[in-house]
Structure formats: structure tokens, C-alpha cells
Amino acid sequence: MTSLALQLIDVRKRFGHTEIIRGVSLAIETGERHAIIGPNGAGKSTLFNLASGRFHADSGEILLNGTAITRRKPFEINRLGLARSFQITNIFQRLSVFENLRCAVLWSLGHRYSFWRNLNKLADAQARAEEMLERIGLKRRRNIQAGLLTYAEQRALEIGITIAGGANVILLDEPTAGMSRSESARAVALIREVTEGRTLVMVEHDMSVVFGLADRISVVVYGEVIASGRPEVIRADAKVKEAYLGQPAEAA
Amino acid sequence: MSELGELRFKPLNFGRWVTWGFTAIVFVAAPQFFGSGFARALLAQMGIMSIFALSYNMLLGQTGLLSFGHAVYSGLGAYFAIHALALIGKGALVFPVSLLPLVGGTAGLMFGVLFGYLTTKRAGTTFAMISLGLGEMVFAASLMFPGFFGGEAGISGNRTAGGPFLGIAGLTFGPDIQVYYLIAAWTFACMIAMYALTHTPLGRIANAVRDNPERAEFIGYSAQRVRWIMMMLSGFFAGISGGLSAINLESVGSGALHALVSGGVLLAAFIGGVLLFFGPILGSVVFVFFAFALSEYTPAWHLYLGVFFVLLVMFAPGGLSSLILLNLRVAKSGRFRRLRDPYVGVLGTGLALAAGIALLIEMTYHVTLGIGTGSSVRVFGFPFDTARSESWVFAAAVAAASAIAFEYMRRRFMREWDAIAVEIEDWRRDNPEEDK
Numbered sequence: 001m002t003s004l005a006l007q008l009i010d011v012r013k014r015f016g017h018t019e020i021i022r023g024v025s026l027a028i029e030t031g032e033r034h035a036i037i038g039p040n041g042a043g044k045s046t047l048f049n050l051a052s053g054r055f056h057a058d059s060g061e062i063l064l065n066g067t068a069i070t071r072r073k074p075f076e077i078n079r080l081g082l083a084r085s086f087q088i089t090n091i092f093q094r095l096s097v098f099e100n101l102r103c104a105v106l107w108s109l110g111h112r113y114s115f116w117r118n119l120n121k122l123a124d125a126q127a128r129a130e131e132m133l134e135r136i137g138l139k140r141r142r143n144i145q146a147g148l149l150t151y152a153e154q155r156a157l158e159i160g161i162t163i164a165g166g167a168n169v170i171l172l173d174e175p176t177a178g179m180s181r182s183e184s185a186r187a188v189a190l191i192r193e194v195t196e197g198r199t200l201v202m203v204e205h206d207m208s209v210v211f212g213l214a215d216r217i218s219v220v221v222y223g224e225v226i227a228s229g230r231p232e233v234i235r236a237d238a239k240v241k242e243a244y245l246g247q248p249a250e251a252a
Numbered sequence: 253m254s255e256l257g258e259l260r261f262k263p264l265n266f267g268r269w270v271t272w273g274f275t276a277i278v279f280v281a282a283p284q285f286f287g288s289g290f291a292r293a294l295l296a297q298m299g300i301m302s303i304f305a306l307s308y309n310m311l312l313g314q315t316g317l318l319s320f321g322h323a324v325y326s327g328l329g330a331y332f333a334i335h336a337l338a339l340i341g342k343g344a345l346v347f348p349v350s351l352l353p354l355v356g357g358t359a360g361l362m363f364g365v366l367f368g369y370l371t372t373k374r375a376g377t378t379f380a381m382i383s384l385g386l387g388e389m390v391f392a393a394s395l396m397f398p399g400f401f402g403g404e405a406g407i408s409g410n411r412t413a414g415g416p417f418l419g420i421a422g423l424t425f426g427p428d429i430q431v432y433y434l435i436a437a438w439t440f441a442c443m444i445a446m447y448a449l450t451h452t453p454l455g456r457i458a459n460a461v462r463d464n465p466e467r468a469e470f471i472g473y474s475a476q477r478v479r480w481i482m483m484m485l486s487g488f489f490a491g492i493s494g495g496l497s498a499i500n501l502e503s504v505g506s507g508a509l510h511a512l513v514s515g516g517v518l519l520a521a522f523i524g525g526v527l528l529f530f531g532p533i534l535g536s537v538v539f540v541f542f543a544f545a546l547s548e549y550t551p552a553w554h555l556y557l558g559v560f561f562v563l564l565v566m567f568a569p570g571g572l573s574s575l576i577l578l579n580l581r582v583a584k585s586g587r588f589r590r591l592r593d594p595y596v597g598v599l600g601t602g603l604a605l606a607a608g609i610a611l612l613i614e615m616t617y618h619v620t621l622g623i624g625t626g627s628s629v630r631v632f633g634f635p636f637d638t639a640r641s642e643s644w645v646f647a648a649a650v651a652a653a654s655a656i657a658f659e660y661m662r663r664r665f666m667r668e669w670d671a672i673a674v675e676i677e678d679w680r681r682d683n684p685e686e687d688k
Contacts, residue, residue: 052470072467084470092463094455103460106453107472111480116452122453165471 004063005199006051006082007032013050016018018070019044022223024165028216030065032166032205033200033215037207039243043223044203045087047170051082053077064169079107083167085201087174089154091161093147097138100157103128104164128164133149135194136160137186152183156190163194170195172202175211188213197246213234272444279436281431290548292428298540299439300496305520305532305539306446307489312518313526314450315482316462321387322437322490323513328363328390329356329491331401331510333498337409349414349425353438353495360491361484368483372476375465386515394506403454409498425499435496442489447529449485457481516543519561525571534572552617556610585679587672594668599663605658607632608651615647623659 006028014019021042028034032037036044049055051062053074062070069077076086092100102119105128118178120126132141136156141149159175175191178185188209192202210217211231218228221243227234234240254519282295282530304326311317333356339345347355371382394436397447401407411431412424423433449455457478461468465475498504507513524535542560582588608673611631615638616630627639 004614011408021467050614054466073474074466075472075474078470078472090464090467092460092467094463097460099456099459103468104471105458112458113454113473113477115452115481116486118448118453119451119453119456125453161467161471 003030003065003231004028005032005065006201007061007063008047008051009061009165011047011050011062013046013055013057013059016149020187020223021050021057024220024223025226026218026225026228028199028201030199031197032215033195033213034202035210035218036203036220037205037210038220042220044220045173045240046223048084048201048203051077052082052171056190059104078165078167081167082169082171083162083165084171085158085162085175087177089158091146091150091154091157093145094144095146097139097149097157098129098133098142100250101160102126102130104161105129105132105166108167132160132164136190136212142148152187153181155183155187159187159190159194163198169199171203172200172204174203174205176204176206184209253354265360270533275402275443276440279440282436283432284509289428292432294540294544296428296432296435296500297544299435300493300500300534301517301520301540303439303442303489303496303515303531303537303684305524306529307486307493307527308517309510309521309526309532310449310458310489311519312485313360313531314455314462315458315479316375316465316481318376318383319514320380320384320511320518321390321514322486323509323511323515324355324367324390325363325487325490326494326497326517327394327504327513329360329487329494330498330504331494332356332359332409332491332493334407334409334504335400335507336503337413337498338407339504341381341410341413348417348586349411349499350417352499354497354664355493356498357488357492358562360489360494362487362489363491364441364487368480368487372479372483375461375475384511391414391506391509394509396608401506402504404505406503406507408503411499411502419438431500438492438496442492443533446489450529457574464483491579493502499602519557522562523561523571523599525573527570528573528577531571531573534576538572550614552613553615562570582672585676587670587675590668590672591665593667594661596659598665601654601661602631604654605651608647608649608654611636611647612644612651615643619628 001149004027008024008026011021011024011136012019018116024043036047038044045071046055050057051064051069052074053069053072057070059068061068064077064082065081067081088110092103095103102125105125108110109122109124109128110202111122111125133142136159137161138149138153138156141153144155149157155175155178157183159172163170172191176187179187184206185233191202192213200213202213204208210242216229217231217241219233219237220233226239226243227237229237279299283292286292286295296580306321307325308319308322308430311319311322331463336345336347336352336355337349340347340349371379371386407543412426414422417423417425425434457468457473460471461473461475461478468475468478494504494508497508520535520539521532522535523538524533525531525665530676538560540620542553542557546556550556564571581590581592582591614629614631618625619638626637628637630636636647
């Protein structure tokens with residue numbers, strides 16, 4: 001039996017009187033690339049928010065590498081090896097691109113809240129941040145304030161911050177949203193490269209990205225997983241076709 | 253590329269040594285140029301205020317915490333230091349007076365631990381309001397417990413009580429000049445320590461929490477913990493400034509905990525600019541000038557400080573330090589000569605405008621507050637008779653004429669300034685590699 005990186009067991013979440021997540025169970029194997037698709041408002045981002053600790057589930061259980069994280073705070077979950085990106089770019093606006101990445105590696109390298117060591121002499125943090133800068137292709141923009149980057153660059157930085165800490169479970173929320181076709185292709189190549197050997201879960205609307213990248217796909221509709229399986233299985237699934245009725249041409 | 257990065261560091265470090273060396277020289281030499289007791293007292297105040305404002309900016313500029321109650325930490329630090337000094341005087345405690353600021357710092361740190369835990373869950377308005385409430389609470393407590401806080405009179409001590417420093421005869425911190433150097437040494441050390449803090453993992457993560465506390469949580473940091481630790485450290489340095497103030501004045505009253513002190517440090521930090529490390533130092537110098545020097549000459553100093561503050565926030569929201577940096581950028585691009593004439597025009601008419609308005613204000617103050625002393629008032633060394641309408645007409649004419657001239661000069665200046673800014677931006681876009 002393969003080990004599970006992330007497991008959701010009958011997770012439920014309501015906001016006010018509306019139940020947004022209605023008993024979701026998901027099992028994501030270690031090392032797989034898993035895409036979550038579904039119509040707008042189906043609860044995909046909410047699932048991410050539950051798994052990363054931004055919100056807490058009302059009932060059910062969430063396990064990260066076998067450890068229960070249902071009630072943990074975001075930073076505790078991050079320290080257990082899960083990192084996420086955001087659908088709406090969520091970076092450190094006034095810090096430079098390089099500092100954004102360096103901040104993202106500090107905890108995982110064990111520098112914690114240290115106020116007795118010179119940041120510029122921490123060779124490991126320096127090297128990791130430089131390497132990340134190279135990988136996301138922003139080397140030329142190293143010293144620019146992150147808030148001044150173009151949209152596509154900010155999306156790349158968003159991914160960079162997420163993966164820089166070396167977490168083994170990566171959650172990407174619509175990483176290619178709003179990108180042009182060529183930017184999106186570059187982002188997919190980047191995601192493929194940087195998640196090598198890690199577990200990737202992504203929410204994505206662009207079906208070419210989904211079918212090009214994912215080992216397995218789960219379809220979420222109205223807070224429930226209606227299908228989960230390999231891309232060709234999902235493509236042929238009657239329930240999925242029905243859910244995507246009206247936009248079946250690209251979807252299935 | 254990495255070699256380039258290496259190369260870039262050396263001049264930077266060199267520049268840093270030059271900067272700190274120059275600062276040290278200023279500290280050592282300043283009392284030689286300002287020999288009067290009053291000037292030295294001002295210098296001492298500037299040093300103490302600099303530590304206080306820098307500690308404040310650890311919260312505001314670096315961590316994004318707007319506090320309205322920073323006097324709690326400096327004030328309580330001052331009280332603990334003055335009690336320690338009183339104990340030394342009674343012979344009940346053996347402790348060098350020169351290290352008393354550490355007593356204040358420890359007190360500030362402890363209250364930072366306590367109050368920080370209560371206040372740092374949230375930033376923004378919540379934090380600001382709680383800090384305001386805490387400040388009021390501690391001030392009220394100072395009136396409720398006269399045993400510790402000394403009531404109206406406060407607590408006093410004698411800074412020579414501990415005997416000579418390191419046994420050196422005559423070095424008792426009694427004379428002004430000795431206290432000045434003690435304060436200067438502490439100020440210099442605190443500046444370096446607080447600057448170093450900005451280059452540590454905690455210091456950088458504090459910036460990250462300031463920019464985006466939520467994202468900081470997703471890279472492994474508890475935003476609350478970061479704010480809390482920053483508050484302890486800020487309390488520590490604020491306490492040191494309080495301890496120095498206790499030594500300097502040899503007395504601490506409940507005024508040290510008053511909201512005016514908290515408001516003053518906010519003004520000082522903003523005047524200098526919260527985005528650059530040295531901003532609050534500049535702001536402290538200006539603030540002390542207004543609050544301790546100008547206040548000797550005119551009761552209207554609050555008004556002048558207020559007007560100055562409003563103008564600065566309107567026209568240079570980054571404070572004096574950002575003004576300096578912007579001008580340096582222009583100078584570095586070799587375009588400063590084009591600003592020379594516009595500057596002369598704007599500053600000349602601006603001074604005339606300020607003089608005209610100051611004249612009106614001084615005469616008004618004299619009429620409303622000082623009528624018992626006759627109708628004549630001296631402004632800038634000249635006598636003006638407030639009973640004669642010519643004085644008022646003259647002042648109003650100066651103000652009005654210079655206002656028109658100033659507005660004309662200001663527009664001319666802004667045209668040139670904006671044009672240069674655009675040129676520099678264009679140049680930077682075309683030469684991204686050369687821009688450090």
C-alpha cells in the first residue's frame with residue numbers, strides 16, 4: 001500500500017447556514033500530482049483553506065503524512081511540511097523579490113526567531129533564496145520591490161515563496177489564473193520542475209494545464225467529490241460530463 | 253553574478269563603517285561646539301529621544317504596529333531606574349549608576365512580555381486601541397499608587413550617589429558634560445544594536461509580518477509571536493531611554509507615563525520617517541528642537557510643531573529621511589544643479605511666508621495671553637506694537653505677498669522636480685543592471 005500525503009475524511013464546513021463542504025473524503029498519495037477541478041463556487045479553494053489551516057473544519061478529519069492537522073494553525077501545518085499558494089497573489093509587497101524568498105526559507109532552515117545572527121551571514125538561507133530566484137526566472141528582478149512586479153512575475157514569485165521552504169506537500173490554488181497562453185505554459189513547466197519528487201495538489205480551471213500535469217483528478221461539485229481518478233477515467237465519467245454540461249467541449 | 257554580489261558587499265560594509273564612525277565623532281565632538289549648559293541639555297535630550305523613537309519604530313516602521321502607548325515602557329523603565337538610584341543613594345543597593353539604564357531596559361522588557369502577550373494577537377486598529385487603553389490604564393495606576401510612583405512630586409534620586417565611575421576620581425556623572433557622554437555612549441550602543449536587529453532573521457520576518465501577516469503564517473511563522481518578541485525588544489530599548497532620562501533629570505514623575513509622551517514619540521518617528529532606519533533619529537532631533545528649544549522662546553511651539561507636522565505629512569509622507577534620500581538620488585544622477593535655483597526660490601519665499609505667519613501668531617498670542625506685559629512684543633529681535641494697526645497690516649502684508657510668491661516658486665520647483673523624477677525613472681528602466 002502506498003502512503004498518503006494528505007487525507008481528508010468526511011470533512012464538513014459551513015459558513016452561516018450554508019454548508020459549503022458537504023462531507024469530502026480525499027486521499028492523495030505521496031508523490032502524485034493531483035488536480036482538483038469543478039465549477040465556480042464548488043468549494044475547491046475552501047478545501048485548500050481547510051487543509052492549510054486558514055479555516056478549521058466543523059467536523060471530519062484531515063491528516064498530513066498521517067498526522068492529524070484538523071485543528072492546527074497555519075504555521076504549525078507549514079512546519080509539518082505543507083505549503084500553499086494563493087489564488088489572489090499574496091506576497092510581501094514592500095520587500096524585494098530576494099527578501100521574499102529568503103523569508104520563505106528561514107524557518108525551514110531552523111533560523112526561527114533568531115535576533116542574534118546576521119542575516120547576510122546565513123550562507124544556507126542566502127544560497128537557497130538565490131537558487132529559488134534562478135528557478136523561478138526572476139534573477140534580473142532580484143532587488144525590485146515585489147509589489148512592483150508584473151502580474152505574471154508576481155504569480156511566479158507566489159509559487160517561489162510556496163516551494164522555497166522545501167515542504168513536501170504543495171498546494172497551488174489556480175497558479176495560472178489570469179495568465180496568457182505563453183505565460184501559462186512557462187508556469188506549467190516551472191511547476192512540473194519544482195514539484196519533482198514532492199506531492200502536488202492544485203486547483204485549476206485551465207483543462208489543458210490539468211490534463212497535462214495531473215496524475216489524478218478529483219472533481220468537486222457543490223461541496224462534494226463526485227469523481228476521483230486517473231485523467232482518462234475522469235474524461236469518460238458520466239457524472240463529470242453532466243456537471244460540466246454547457247462547457248463540455250474543453251472539459252471532457 | 254555571485255562574484256558581483258560579493259563585490260557589492262564590500263563598499264557597503266565600508267560605507268557602514270564610515271557612517272558609524274562619523275556618528276561616533278559627532279557624539280564626541282558635539283559638546284565642544286555647543287558649550288552652554290542649555291545646549292548640552294538639548295543634546296542629551298536628543299540622544300535619549302533617539303533611542304526612544306528608534307525603539308518605537310521597531311514596532312511602527314518595522315513590524316507595522318501603531319502604538320499609542322509607548323510611554324508605558326519608557327516611563328516604567330524610568331521609574332524602576334530611579335528607584336534603583338534611590339536605593340543606591342541609601343546604600344541598600346550596590347550597582348553602578350552607569351548601568352542603571354539596564355534596570356530600566358529590563359523593566360521595559362518585562363512589561364513588553366506582559367502587555368505584548370495581551371495586545372499582539374491582532375495588528376491594525378485593534379492593537380492601536382488596546383495600546384491606547386493600556387497607556388491610560390498605567391497612567392491612572394501611577395496616580396493610584398503614590399507609594400511607587402511618588403504622586404504629584406514623583407520620585408527623585410542623586411546620580412552621584414554611586415561614587416566615581418570605575419574608581420576614577422572626579423568621574424561621578426555629576427557635571428553635565430559627564431552625563432552627556434554617558435548618554436551619548438548608551439545612545440550610540442543602542443543605535444548599533446537596533447540597527448543590527450534589522451539585519452537578523454527576526455528583523456526581516458518582522459517586515460514580512462508588517463507587509464502580510466497572513467502569508468507569514470504560511471511560511472512557518474506565528475505572526476503573533478513575531479510581534480510579541482518585537483514588542484519585548486522594543487520595550488527593552490524604550491526602558492533604556494527611560495533609565496537614561498531618570499539619570500539625566502534625577503527625578504521621574506507621572507508625566508513620564510502621560511499620553512503626551514506617547515504622542516510625542518509618534519510625532520518624532522513620523523517627522524523623521526518610519527521607512528528608513530535613521531529616520532526616527534532625525535525626527536528626534538527636530539522634535540527636541542521644537543519641544544525643548546523653541547518652547548524656551550514662544551508658548552506657541554505646540555502650534556508650530558503641529559503645522560510643521562501637518563505640512564510634512566502632506567508633502568513628504570515618508571518624512572525627512574525620505575526627502576534626503578530623494579535628493580541624494582537626484583544628486584547621484586547629476587541633475588541637482590537644475591534644482592538649485594528652484595530650491596533657492598522655494599526656500600527663500602517659504603522662509604518669508606513662515607516669518608510672516610509666525611509674526612501674526614506671536615502677536616496674537618501676545619494679545620490673548622500676555623497682555624499684562626504691555627502691548628509691545630519682540631519677534632525675531634524686532635519690537636512690534638500690537639496696539640498699532642500698522643504692525644498687523646505689515647505682518648499680514650508680508651504673509652500675503654510671500655504666500656503668492658511661494659506658490660509661484662513651489663509650482664516652478666515641482667515642475668522641475670517631476671521632470672527630473674521622470675528622467676530618473678526612465679534611466680533606471682533602461683539600465684536595470686547599473687541601478688544598485
